[in-house]
Amino acid sequence: MSAPTHLAHQAPQGFIRKYVFSLDHKVIGIQYYFLGLFSVFLGISLSLLMRFHMVNPEAKVSWFAHLWPTSAAGGMMSPELYLSLMTMHGTIMVFFVLTTVPQSGFGNYFLPLQIGAEDMAFPVLNMLSFWTTFLALVVMVSAFFVQGGAPLSGWTAYPPLSAAGRITGPGQGMGQTLWIASIAIFCGASLMGAINFIATTVDLRCKGMRLMRMPLTCWTWLVTAILALLGFAVLLAAGLLLILDRTVGTSFFIPGGLMISDQIIANHKGGSPLLWQHLFWFFGHPEVYIAILPGMGVTSHLLATFARKPVFGYKAMVYAILSLGFLGFLVWGHHMFMSGMNPYSAMAFSVLTMAIGVPSAIKTFNWIGTLWGGQIHFTAAMMFALGFVSLFVTGGLSGIFLGQPALDLYFHDTYFVVGHFHMIMGVAAIFGMFAGTFYWFPKMFGKMMNETLGKIHFFATFIGVYCIFMPMHFVGIAGTPRRYSDFSNVEYLAPLMPVQRFMTHAAYFTAAVQILFLINLFWSLWKGPKAPMNPWNSTSLEWTVPSPPPFDNFAGVHPVVNHGPYEFSVPGAPTDFIMQTDPPSVTSES
Amino acid sequence: MSTHVTTAAAGSLWEGGRSPYLTNSKKFGMWLFIVSDALTFSALLFAYTYSRVSNPNWPTPFHFSPSIVFSSVMTFALLTSSLTMVMAVHSMNQGNRAAAGRWILATMAAGALFVGLHLTEWMNLIRHEHVTAFGNEWGVPLFGATFFAITGLHMTHVVIGLIYLGIICQAVMRGKFQAEDVEVAGLYWHFVDLVWMFVFPLVYLMSAKV
Numbered sequence: 001m002s003a004p005t006h007l008a009h010q011a012p013q014g015f016i017r018k019y020v021f022s023l024d025h026k027v028i029g030i031q032y033y034f035l036g037l038f039s040v041f042l043g044i045s046l047s048l049l050m051r052f053h054m055v056n057p058e059a060k061v062s063w064f065a066h067l068w069p070t071s072a073a074g075g076m077m078s079p080e081l082y083l084s085l086m087t088m089h090g091t092i093m094v095f096f097v098l099t100t101v102p103q104s105g106f107g108n109y110f111l112p113l114q115i116g117a118e119d120m121a122f123p124v125l126n127m128l129s130f131w132t133t134f135l136a137l138v139v140m141v142s143a144f145f146v147q148g149g150a151p152l153s154g155w156t157a158y159p160p161l162s163a164a165g166r167i168t169g170p171g172q173g174m175g176q177t178l179w180i181a182s183i184a185i186f187c188g189a190s191l192m193g194a195i196n197f198i199a200t201t202v203d204l205r206c207k208g209m210r211l212m213r214m215p216l217t218c219w220t221w222l223v224t225a226i227l228a229l230l231g232f233a234v235l236l237a238a239g240l241l242l243i244l245d246r247t248v249g250t251s252f253f254i255p256g257g258l259m260i261s262d263q264i265i266a267n268h269k270g271g272s273p274l275l276w277q278h279l280f281w282f283f284g285h286p287e288v289y290i291a292i293l294p295g296m297g298v299t300s301h302l303l304a305t306f307a308r309k310p311v312f313g314y315k316a317m318v319y320a321i322l323s324l325g326f327l328g329f330l331v332w333g334h335h336m337f338m339s340g341m342n343p344y345s346a347m348a349f350s351v352l353t354m355a356i357g358v359p360s361a362i363k364t365f366n367w368i369g370t371l372w373g374g375q376i377h378f379t380a381a382m383m384f385a386l387g388f389v390s391l392f393v394t395g396g397l398s399g400i401f402l403g404q405p406a407l408d409l410y411f412h413d414t415y416f417v418v419g420h421f422h423m424i425m426g427v428a429a430i431f432g433m434f435a436g437t438f439y440w441f442p443k444m445f446g447k448m449m450n451e452t453l454g455k456i457h458f459f460a461t462f463i464g465v466y467c468i469f470m471p472m473h474f475v476g477i478a479g480t481p482r483r484y485s486d487f488s489n490v491e492y493l494a495p496l497m498p499v500q501r502f503m504t505h506a507a508y509f510t511a512a513v514q515i516l517f518l519i520n521l522f523w524s525l526w527k528g529p530k531a532p533m534n535p536w537n538s539t540s541l542e543w544t545v546p547s548p549p550p551f552d553n554f555a556g557v558h559p560v561v562n563h564g565p566y567e568f569s570v571p572g573a574p575t576d577f578i579m580q581t582d583p584p585s586v587t588s589e590s
Numbered sequence: 591m592s593t594h595v596t597t598a599a600a601g602s603l604w605e606g607g608r609s610p611y612l613t614n615s616k617k618f619g620m621w622l623f624i625v626s627d628a629l630t631f632s633a634l635l636f637a638y639t640y641s642r643v644s645n646p647n648w649p650t651p652f653h654f655s656p657s658i659v660f661s662s663v664m665t666f667a668l669l670t671s672s673l674t675m676v677m678a679v680h681s682m683n684q685g686n687r688a689a690a691g692r693w694i695l696a697t698m699a700a701g702a703l704f705v706g707l708h709l710t711e712w713m714n715l716i717r718h719e720h721v722t723a724f725g726n727e728w729g730v731p732l733f734g735a736t737f738f739a740i741t742g743l744h745m746t747h748v749v750i751g752l753i754y755l756g757i758i759c760q761a762v763m764r765g766k767f768q769a770e771d772v773e774v775a776g777l778y779w780h781f782v783d784l785v786w787m788f789v790f791p792l793v794y795l796m797s798a799k800v
Binding site for chain 2: 115116121122125191194195196198199200202203204205206207208209210213229230232233234236237238240241244248249250251252267268269270271272275278279282561
C-alpha cells in the first residue's frame with residue numbers, strides 16, 4: 001500500500017490550499033456537493049419556468065422580457081426559449097447533479113474513509129477533476145449568455161439539429177458549441193475521477209478489508225467508476241466528432257439533401273444521425289446506472305443500519321450490482337426503437353432490457369428482506385432510503401413497458417417517458433442524495449441536522465414528486481407529446497389541461513418545500529447540536545473517527561478490519577452492532 | 591488472533607492492506623487510462639466503419655507512392671520506437687540512468703520522425719490530392735473527415751507522448767524519478783503504438799488503390 005505523498009507533510013495551512021485548491025478528498029467531496037447543490041436549484045428553477053409556460057402559454061411576464069429580450073420579447077416565452085430551458089434543465093441535472101453528487105461528492109468523501117485509506121490514490125488528479133468539472137459547469141452556464149442563448153436540442157443533442165449550426169434555431173450557434181465543449185470537458189473530469197475511484201478501491205483498502213467486506217456503498221462507487229471509465233470515453237469520441245461537424249465542416253452526423261428552414265444544406269452529405277445515437281446511447285444508458293447505483297448503495301447501507309439487521313443477501317447484492325453494470329452496456333438500442341431499427345435487433349435489445357429486471361428485482365426483494373422483522377428506526381435518513389425503494393419500484397415498472405418495442409413505438413415521444421425517467425433516474429437518485437445527506441451530515445460537518453424538519457421535508461417531497469410525475473404517465477398514455485411548449489390549441493389534449501395544471505402546482509409545491517431542506521442544511525451547519533462520533537450506531541469505518549475526521553482520516557493509525565460491514569444484532573454480542581474494526585473475538589468470524 | 595493475521599497476510603491479494611498484482615497505483619492508473627482511451631479510439635474506428643459501410647462508393651485512392659510507402663516507413667519508425675522504449679525501461683531497471691536517458695531520446699527521435707513524416711503526408715494529401723476534412727474530388731466527404739479525425743487524434747497522442755517522454759527524460763538524466771515512472775511512460779507509448787497498428791491497416795491499407 002503506497003500512501004499518498006502529500007500526507008507525508010502537515011495539513012495545509014493557508015485558506016487557498018485548505019479550502020480552494022485542496023488535495024484532501026474530504027474537502028473535494030464537499031466542493032462537489034455544493035457544486036451539485038447550486039446546479040440542482042438552477043435546474044429546478046428552469047423546470048418551474050417550463051411548468052409555468054405549459055399552463056400559461058400566453059402569459060406576459062415583464063421580467064422574462066428583461067432576462068431574454070429576444071426569445072421572450074414582450075414577456076411572452078417563445079417555443080425556442082422553452083426548448084432551451086428544457087435542454088439546460090436536462091443537461092445540468094444529468095451531468096452536474098446526478099453524475100456529480102452521489103459519486104464524486106459522497107464517494108470522494110466516504111470511499112477512502114469506508115475502506116480505511118488516508119486519501120484517494122491520486123490527490124492531485126482528484127483536485128484537477130473537481131476544477132475541470134467546475135470549468136465544465138461555467139462553460140455550460142455561459143451558453144445562456146451568448147448570442148442566440150442556450151441550445152435547443154435536448155440533453156441527448158440529437159443531430160442534425162445539434163450539428164447543422166445556426167440555421168436550425170437561435171441557440172444552435174454559439175450556444176450549442178459551448179454545450180458540446182462543456183460536455184467534452186466534463187468527459188475529461190469524469191475520466192480522471194473514475195481512474196481515481198478504481199485505483200483507490202483496488203489499491204488502498206486497509207488490512208482485512210477484503211472485497212466482500214466492503215460496505216455496499218463502496219461496491220456501487222466502484223462499479224459506477226468502471227461505467228464512467230468506459231462510458232465517458234465513448235461520449236468523448238462522439239463529442240469530438242460533433243465538434244468537428246460544427247466547427248470544421250465535416251459531415252459525420254449530417255446526411256445529404258437535408259432541408260432545414262426551407263434551405264437545402266448543400267455543403268454536408270454522407271453522414272448519419274443514427275451514428276450519433278449509437279455512440280451517445282452507448283454512453284447514455286450506462287449513465288443511467290451512474291446516476292442510480294450510488295443511491296442503491298446508500299439505500300442498502302441505511303436500511304441495514306436503521307433496521308438493525310444485516311443486509312439480506314449481501315453477496316447477491318454485490319452480484320446484482322455487477323450484473324446491472326454489465327447489462328447496462330448491452331441495452332443502448334432500446335433508446336432507438338423509434339429511430340428505425342431492424343426488428344430482430346430490437347427484439348435482442350428488448351430481451352436484454354427485460355433481463356435487467358432480474359438483478360433489479362433481486363435488489364428490491366433483498367431490501368424488503370432486510371426490513372423484514374427488523375427494528376426499524378424512522379429517522380429522516382431512513383425515510384428517504386425507504387422513499388428510494390418506492391420510487392425505484394415505480395420508475396422501474398414503467399421501464400418494463402418502454403422496453404417492449406411495440407409499446408415503445410407508442411409511448412416513446414410522450415410524457416410517459418418523461419414520467420418514467422424522472423421517477424427512476426431523477427427523483428430516486430435525488431432521494432438517495434437526501435438519504436446520504438441526512439445520514440452523513442454529522443460526519444461531514446460535525447453537527448446534527450434537525451430530524452423533525454427533515455421528516456416534514458421528506459413527506460412533503462415524497463407526496464409532491466408523486467403528484468408531479470405519476471400524472472405524467474397518464475397524460476403520456478393519453479397521447480401528450482413531450483418537448484412541445486404549448487398544447488393550448490390542440491383539441492384532443494384540451495381535457496387534459498386540468499391535469500397539466502395539477503402537475504404544475506405540484507411542482508411549485510415540491511420546489512417550495514425544498515427551502516425547508518436548505519434551511520435545515522444551513523441552520524444545522526451554523527447552529528446544529530454537536531455530533532458524536534457514531535450517532536447512528538453504524539458499523540462502517542467512517543464512524544470510528546471523530547466528526548469531522550482529522551486531515552489524514554485515521555490520525556496516523558492504520559485501521560485493521562475484522563468484521564463484515566453489516567453485523568447488526570449478532571446473538572451473543574454485547575451491543576446490537578459490531579464495528580468493522582472491533583476485535584475478532586467479539587463474535588465468531590463471519 | 592494469530593491465525594487471522596496469518597490468513598490475511600498469506601491470503602488473496604484482494605484482502606486489502608497490499609496492492610493487487612503487486613503494482614503501485616501509478617501503473618494501475620495508467621492501465622485504467624489506457625482502457626478508457628482504447629474505447630475512445632474504438633468509438634472512432636466504429637464511426638469510420640459505420641460511415642464506410644453506409645457510403646457504398648467509398649474511394650480507395652492511396653497510391654503505393656507516396657501514401658503507402660510513407661505510412662509503412664512511419665509504422666517502422668513507431669515500431670522501432672517501441673523497441674528503444676523497451677531498452678530504456680530495461681536500462682533503468684538495471685540502474686543505468688545515462689543509458690536510459692539515451693534510449694528515451696532515441697524513442698523521441700523516432701516519434702518525432704513519425705510526426706514529421708505524417709505531417710508531410712497530410713500536406714501532400716491536402717495540396718496535391720485535394721483531400722480535406724470536409725471535401726474531396728471523389729464525392730465522399732466523410733473519407734477525409736474520418737481520415738483526419740482518426741489520424742489527427744492519434745498524432746495528438748504521439749505529440750503528448752513526446753512531451754511526456756521529454757519530461758521523463760530530463761528528470762531521469764538529473765537523477766530524479768524511479769524505474770517505475772519510466773515504465774509507466776512506456777506503457778503509454780506502447781499503447782499509442784498499438785493504436786497505430788489498428789489505424790495503419792484499417793485507414794491506409796484498406797484505402798490503397800488496387
